[in-house]
Amino acid sequence: MQEYHIPVLLEESIASLNILPDGVYVDATFGAGGHSKPILTTLNAKGHLYAFDQDEDAFDNAFDQPGFTLVHANYRYINRFMKLYKVDQLDGILADLGISSHQIDVPERGFSFRFSSELDMRMNSGSSLTARQVLTEYTEEDLTGIFSDYGEVRNAITLSKKIAEVRKTRDIITTDDFNAILRQCTMGPVQKYFAQVYQALRIEVNDEMNALAEFLQRSMDLLKPGGRFVVITYHSLEDRLVKNLFKTGNVSGELIKDDFGNITRPFELYNKNVILPSPEEQKQNPRSRSAKLRVAIKR
Ligand SMILES: C[S@@+](CC[C@H](N)C(=O)[O-])C[C@H]1O[C@@H](n2cnc3c(N)ncnc32)[C@H](O)[C@@H]1O
Known part of the structure; x- marks a missing residue:
């Protein structure tokens, strides 16, 4: 059987998330759980991982274990779900944007020009x-x-x-x-x-740019001081929103001043330059080629 999805920049993204064993984390894009798995392995009984995926197919990969909750929803509503689960603040959020290999490889989903199928392309088949x-x-x-x-x-x-x-x-x-x-x-x-x-x-x-903008902005408010925001993007439009948020605290990249005229910077950058997949990873998994990892630490 074809693999559902090979996780991209796995070591680099998990290391930069700096997982605290009793922390509360969100994996906004569960997919095959490639990133969720090492997060869960590091958490102890006090820790919790909430994962999101808007694609029902991802639920076949769900882990059946305490400390893990998989939410069938668009990540743009992260704030509503955290409220529902009575979570005020998070120690870290990871998002591995875009589509999974599974979505591309199943012909009837209509994501690929290589297969004959109806023109569908919905990640959430209920939309x-x-x-x-x-x-x-x-x-x-x-x-x-x-x-x-x-x-x-x-x-x-x-x-x-x-x-x-x-x-x-x-x-x-x-x-x-x-x-x-x-x-x-x-x-x-x-x-x-x-x-x-x-x-x-x-x-x-999939209204991807609006969903991403809402998710990024809302996630910023959910992170604790010292909390990590780890995002893997696959094209320049996504990367621009993430870069803007991390530099200025808003997705449009507008510099905002406080009452004293000082520019507000809600994040400290973990990496000045984007982290890219190694040549070996790119060779082994060609779909990783366009990936870029940005990490920020909430002040
Ligand atoms: C690149 S895959 C993630 C793969 C995962 N990190 C892994 O290694 O197994 C992206 C996943 O995010 C989901 N997704 C994309 N946009 C989403 C959104 N706005 N809300 C919720 N899930 C989304 C897709 O359905 C897909 O399963």
């Missing part, structure tokens, strides 16, 4: 918006915005025009329907072009 709906219902202008903002697609206008033209005469239902359009619009290397367009659609379908 309503699918990639098919985005391509069918969004205006040409909105599609252009998505492709250029979320995928940095160079000819976003041309692509959106083509989609609008095609959908007048036939439905765009499957990856094959969509790939046929992409083949007519591809600029530069084919794989890269397809990957950029599919990434843009996925981000829109």
Whole structure:
């Protein structure tokens, strides 16, 4: 059977989380539990790990042991769930963003241009918006915005025009329907072009940038002084939000001054430069190639 997901930057992220055995932690993106596992192993009977995943499939990997709670929810609601569990402050939060290999590798999830399937791309199969709906219902202008903002697609206008033209005469239902359009619009290397367009659609379908911004901002308030915030990102849009939050305390990166005119900095940076997977890890797990690890310590 194919592996669900290989954890990325595992040693580096766990070491930087500085786990206290009786601490309370959140793994915001449980997946196959690759990062949760070493956290749980380090915790004692007083410690607790709350993990989140919005994908039901991840629940097949859940650990059945005391001190562990897996929440089926979007991490953007971390504050609501911590309130529900009566947790005021956390010793550390880890988030390994993006999608799991399992999500990419299951054809019917519709995340990959390599398989024939319906255009779905929902991480949470209970949510309503699918990639098919985005391509069918969004205006040409909105599609252009998505492709250029979320995928940095160079000819976003041309692509959106083509989609609008095609959908007048036939439905765009499957990856094959969509790939046929992409083949007519591809600029530069084919794989890269397809990957950029599919990434843009996925981000829109799952409202990823808004969810991440809310999660980051709310997590900041939940961390104890000295608490660690460990985030692995996979593309520049995610990384920018994390970098901004860690430097300024807000995701837009705006410098905020206190009543005395001093710039407020809620975090101390653990690493000045991002931590990248070693060449060996990149070779063993090509999906780790775009990963970047940032770590901050709450003041
Ligand atoms: C890269 S995988 C995590 C893999 C995990 N660290 C491991 O090593 O097994 C990302 C996971 O986060 C979940 N996810 C992504 N965005 C989410 C969100 N906004 N809320 C909750 N879960 C999310 C995905 O469903 C996926 O299972």
